[in-house]
Amino acid sequence: MAEYNEMSDEVLRERTRALLEEAHPEKCDSVTFRRAQYEHGLAWVHFPEGYGGLGLNPRMNVVVYDEITKHSKVVHHDPGEAIIGIGMGAPVVLTYGTDEMKKRLLPKIFSGEEIWCQLFSEPGAGSDVAGLATSAVRDGDDWILNGQKVWTTLAHISRWGMLIARTDPDVPKHDGLSYFILDMRAPGVEIRPLYQITGEAEFNEVFMTDVRIPNSHMLGKEGQGWRVAITTLMNERVAIGGGGSKKKGGGSAPLIKLWKDRKPGARSAAQEAILRDKVTRCYIENELLRMTSQRARAAQKSGNPGPEGSVSKLAHAESLKRMWEVAMDVMGSDALAFEHGYELRRSTPGIDTPRGLAKYQFLRSRANSIEGGTSEIMRNILGERVLGLPGEPRVDKTVPWKDVPRS
Amino acid sequence: MPIDMSFTEEHEELRATVRAFLVEVSDEQAVREHMSSERGYDRDIWRRLAEQLGLAGLIIPEEHGGAGASFVELLIAMEEMGRALLCSPYLGTSVFAASALLACADEATQKELLAGIASGEKIVSVAWVEPNGRWDLAGIELQARAKDDLWELDGAKSWVLDGHSADTLLVVARTDEGLELFRVDAGAEGLSRELVPSLDLTRKLAQIDLAATPASRVSRGDQTAALEQVLALTKAALAAEQVGGAEKCLEMAVEYAKTRLQFGRPIGSYQAIKHKCADMLVQVELAKSAAYNACFVAAGEEDDLLEAAALAKAHCSEAYFLAAAECIQIHGGMGFTWELPIHLYFKRAKASELFFGDAALQREIVADQIGI
Ligand SMILES: Cc1cc2nc3c(=O)[nH]c(=O)nc-3n(C[C@H](O)[C@H](O)[C@H](O)COP(=O)(O)OP(=O)(O)OC[C@H]3O[C@@H](n4cnc5c(N)ncnc54)[C@H](O)[C@@H]3O)c2cc1C
DSSP: OOOOOOOOHHHHHHHHHHHHHHOOTTTSOHHHHHHHHHHTTOSSTTSOBTTTBOSOOGGGHHHHHHHHHHHOSOOOOOOGGGHHIIIIIHHHHHHHOOHHHHHHHHHHHHHTSSOEEEEOOBTTBSTTGGGOOOEEEEETTEEEEEEEEOSOTTGGGOSEEEEEEESOTTSBGGGGEEEEEEETTSTTEEEEEEOOTTSBOSEEEEEEEEEEEEGGGEESOTTOHHHHHHHHHHHHHHHHHTOSOSSTTTTTHHHHHHHHTOOTTSSOHHHHHHHHHHHHHHHHHHHHHHHHHHHHHHHHHTTOOOTTTTTHHHHHHHHHHHHHHHHHHHHGGGGGOOTTOOOOBSOOTTOOSHHHHHHHHHHHGGGGGTTTSOHHHHHHHIIIIISOOOOOOOSSSSSBGGGSOOO | OOOOOOOOHHHHHHHHHHHHHHHHHOSHHHHHHHHTSSSOSOHHHHHHHHHTTOOTTTTSOGGGTSOOOOHHHHHHHHHHHHHHTOOSSIIIIIIIIHHHHHHHOOHHHHHHHHHHHHHTOOOEEEEOOOTTOOOSGGGOOOBEEEETTEEEEEEEEEEEETTTTOSEEEEEEEETTEEEEEEEETTOTTEEEEEEOOSSTTSOEEEEEEEEEEEEEOSOSOOHHHHHHHHHHHHHHHHHHHHHHHHHHHHHHHHHHHHOEETTEEGGGSHHHHHHHHHHHHHHHHHHHHHHHHHHHHHSSOSOHHHHHHHHHHHHHHHHHHHHHHHHHHHGGGGGSSSSTHHHHHHHHHHHHHTTSOHHHHHHHHHHHTTO
């Protein structure tokens, strides 16, 4: 267990007020404020001093947030696009980066000035990401990178990428990987949009042809890439799996609104009753997730965490999909229209009607059970790591990677 | 304010004590023995449960001889009892009847009957549902008749928990003022009680017929709102019991999946089985959240008990049934036998799902409560 510095809530509140005197969210832009927040060690208080933190228990982060909202109507939240950097990039840099890297990279992750992406998945390696084929070959102080990544969210606006590549194809797959930080502007990096079910392109294909990457940009040692990647993946599931709204009824509010605003007379009484039951089920499922994260928090506080935390990624993904399916049923024939259209584009600005949003989410939520570990993989993990069931016989664990069949 | 669902060290001790006691008195052999008796439970165990552990009067205030504990302690006891499949009048007497007395009865009745329940000497049952089988309050048709200064009851009550052996029945009936609570003691004139062979072997149910049976009215005025609360409290406690049973089914399934070999490997290494177990785990964890939430709500001041209890009953019923049904499937032919205890859980699961109204009815209550 990590040792945390002691600091009373009151002292932390005082420090937050000192920050607000120097930079106030109502009077400056997000980048300016968040730079100052970092300088004061109030970015992520559980990080060490000098790296945007104060070495406190992560629970204390809410104290800072609470004090800021007390004194400011404007809050500069984590910018949406900085999520990968903040959620996954920062912890991995903190754990494995050199002092110089931390000083160079962490402030701009937090301020949102530099966006990060995760270059793990490949056409041939998704769930089995450790089977990836992108190669890195040593050349003096550099590594030469060749290969293709796919599904890379935000690559097109990213400054840095977290990348795993194969540095040794002659050993079993987990042992031949190394972890790098890739400069997305490096020559030989080519990024193409990859359009998804909604017509948008949140993600990309990234092609790397003879890209040079300095050895100093390796995190962890050569051949230890998998271990470093695990840090990233654990944080990804925490970032995605958080699960549900904190407010009673919060998660299902959009569905309840659609139900209340439904067209009168569009169905028989019997059909209404069936649909009402489906809507109620969705409400209940959302409440169950909310209660479960509440219970997880209580269990964590008492130092007795059980499996309640690990079930939420799976439960959340599956119930979100169901909720938006029911939302389509509630809209009935009106859901036949898809107003914002499917022209291929980077993103869809201004879907602001409840109906438009529901139709969009009906499509977007399919990814919930794919990204960050598919529901099947999550069931394997629950079965094996939580319940202790035996793993499957494996054909790929002891064989050199180059001899493992690949699609 | 979100509810803080934390347990204290005392809570953990209570859990350990109850679990150890149940391991001693309610192993599988004991359950089979008790369920095949006419009474349906063992009187000595019941007495020990009351006297040694103070569980019979757990939620009864100290002034009436109880432990004065809250629904948080109750949920712990119920979860453990559900896990051990304890055969006892606990749900009917210590939860349902005790809650009804606390909510609806006059002081003299409370004083006498609550003390009797807490000491383990009296079994009291609520006679609620009627042959029409409806669990909502509109289903109660039995009309109480005032006769001189007394009251008389004519009609029938069905599915009364331990109704055949209870010392006292608390009959819910209509008066001009609304729904009220009447007391009928064993041996009353015109009272006939018949044990009904029940799906769930571990809980005894009786059919009650009342023919001009003298009864004392123990409430004053319409109890509709109070009875709704009583039903909600009892459902919250039952949900905790369902969680205990579901957890046990999951454990049995996982244990078997680890040890049963087919095609040269443990069946739990096949995803068809592993994923069933994972899905059971998810549903059981969600059920725990719902049951704990309902009991913490019942223990506190929050005003959304009706919703919380119905929500918990809806989900815990389905989760328990899923866990029991999949436990059978994962055991293959063995799961289908009388010899293994899984069928006892399976039957308890279905019966407790139907008792107090099935999941669809509970969802209807949730829908009404959230105004959709
Ligand atoms: C919206 C979105 C954003 C994403 N962003 C990123 C990103 O930024 N960076 C990144 O690196 N990746 C990203 N991904 C990729 C994501 O991590 C992968 O899609 C995911 O891991 C699944 O891999 P796959 O698509 O290759 O499917 P596959 O792994 O080929 O799976 C196909 C099917 O087989 C099942 N399956 C596979 N293995 C098993 C098994 N052992 N047991 C049972 N079933 C199995 C899967 O569950 C699935 O149903 C993103 C994906 C999406 C949808």
